[in-house]
Amino acid sequence: MDRLSEVSASLVGGFEYNCIIFFCTLVMAVPLGLVITFGSMSRFKPLKWVSKTFVWIIRGTPLMLQLFVVLYAPGLIFDIPIKSRMTAVLIAFVINYAAYFSEIYRGGIESIPKGQYEAGQVLGLTKPQVFFKVVLFQVIKRVIPAMGNEIITLVKDTSLARIIGVTEIIMCAERFTKQGLIWPLFSTGLFFLAFCGILTLLFGYIEKKLDYYKG
């Protein structure tokens, strides 16, 4: 019995890190992604080029490698080492997910018919008004399924933090294997399953809420 409570305390403690990484990444990457989208859709060529290259690099390299780069590069190149490993994890995750989100947003924005913009324009709305009052809501409805997919991936990616020594749940569970206990490691799957289950229900609910109109 003592063993069980010891293991669960350790796993819950580790899963706290997963949750922190998840929520912080989500809160920061969702708006940052929109900024990158505006960059990659910009008519100002240099900005567009920089944004597209950025997205290419981030999507074209493993998140695991990006974690190492964020942890070591500032110290090696600029001589300002990152003090907290958690900070490095958050920076890498936010950048990585913002790049993916930005491409989902871009797809959503480009799928809105031109007529919506034109209707707003002839009614005398400014470009920001057209975007925020007419287009954005329709984009949100269209990107929700893809975002749900990506956000569920994020839950599981949080376990990558262990690669630079953040004691998230899998790292905690692995310690027990050295004591000959394998079941704690396997049982971490339940935490992820439960979390993703809740998210699946939540996204299902949101999709249903937005289903009041078609188009």
Add this chain to the structure above:
Amino acid sequence: MSILEVNNIHKSFGKTKVLQGVDFTMERGEVLVILGSSGSGKTTLLRCLNFLETADKGKIFVDGRLIFDADNKQKPSRAEIRERQLNFGLVFQSFNLFPQYSALENVTLAPKLLAKERADFKRNKAAIYDEIEKNAIALLDDVGLKDKMNNYPCELSGGQQQRVSIARAMAQDPKILFFDEPTSALDPELTGEVLKIIRSLAAEHKTMVIVTHEIEFARNVADKIVFMSEGVIVEQGAPEEVIDHPKQERTRAFLNKLSK
């Protein structure tokens, strides 16, 4: 003074010359119908007049005031763009209603956003919004859709959607209302209800420019008909002149094709 004067409008897309010098004037309360086969430049003309395209050459005057001059390369300010835009309303072929808003919200959206710029907005917000809504409901009543005002576009038929979009365009009280083939996207049995609304607007002497293929409707509603072909106005005049006694070969050929 003419309410609208269009001078020598040219527009090309790449090498394709779509408009090659269009001139016309219209008077307040007049209904102008533009006829012409597809590709003749009718829609592009309407889009240039509504600033959805920028004409390469030419001038546009409203009430004698120059509101567009292609030679003036200075970028207009946002306020100027809005002011010139609000002279005109446009009803699209494909309605372009905002799907996430109800019929009523479609009509009130733009007036409410514009009202925010009024100096007395903060003090009188409730009263201003109230007036906008009353006006919108009256407009929806005019197009026979008061009982559908809380429905979303996806719950309305094509004809009903187009009627909402007419109410939406009217809500900004434009000096001139443009229609770009307002019935072309509708099933034949639904065109009548939309044409009826346009007829009633004509009876109220609303200044309108209508692009349509409905010849009989054009004959009934138009004060003046303009026939376009290959980016220029080939013939213009009263409906009985242009439709019944066309002088130009191209007009005759077009009308013959339509009547077949």
